[in-house]
Amino acid sequence: MSDPTLIAPCDVEDLLIEVILRRHPEHLAAQERRRGLKPETLERLKAVRHLAAQEAFQSGDTMPACLVGSLGTAAAPARNEDDAIDVTLRVALEVAVMGRSRRDTLRRRDITAWTVIECVLQRTPRLGIVSAIQLVDVETVEFAQAQSMRGHARASFEVTVPSAASMAGLPADDALWTPGSPGGPPPDGEPYAPPVPLPPVTAIDAEILREGIAP
Known part of the structure; x- marks a missing residue:
């Protein structure tokens, strides 16, 4: 008998944040090459944090920023043949950018958000705590400010976590x-x-x- 395995939603958030921090710059650089832009034309994310850290969206000093958070389960958990529970989580990813004009803001918002989405879909390991990840929905918003504009995008994913909780780890x-x-x-x-x-x-x-x- 040993301590039972438990994979909490915060563990999935930590994994996605780590993936974005390490690999997203490569996706931005790829877009710059495809669009004939100079290196670092597209600004890197200054903050990648948990969804609770909304202060990252309050200041231009921390933008562009990305927040990641679990919103609960997307389907009923299922018991598997290993006497454990497979869980599909609904995970939200929010991206915020600032631009000098409406066109500049929308371009930065779209490229930043979709390269983050691309990064999560392509780079998230499927042989560890996550076995599958699927994009469900993307929403975009823009806000006009005095001397600049702020653009937001929110993406929803369904993330499958096999054997997230054990049914037989410890006795009744x-x-x-x-x-x-x-x-x-x-x-x-x-x-x-x-x-x-x-x-x-x-x-x-x-x-x-x-x-x-x-x-």
């Missing part, structure tokens, strides 16, 4: 095991020590004798 609370024993509760109510492993299964050798039945 009604198990009749003494505290501190294998399968039992922690001694003295202290949960910080790892659980005591269950004893190994004893091998049993048996021989089957086949004898004919007399008529």
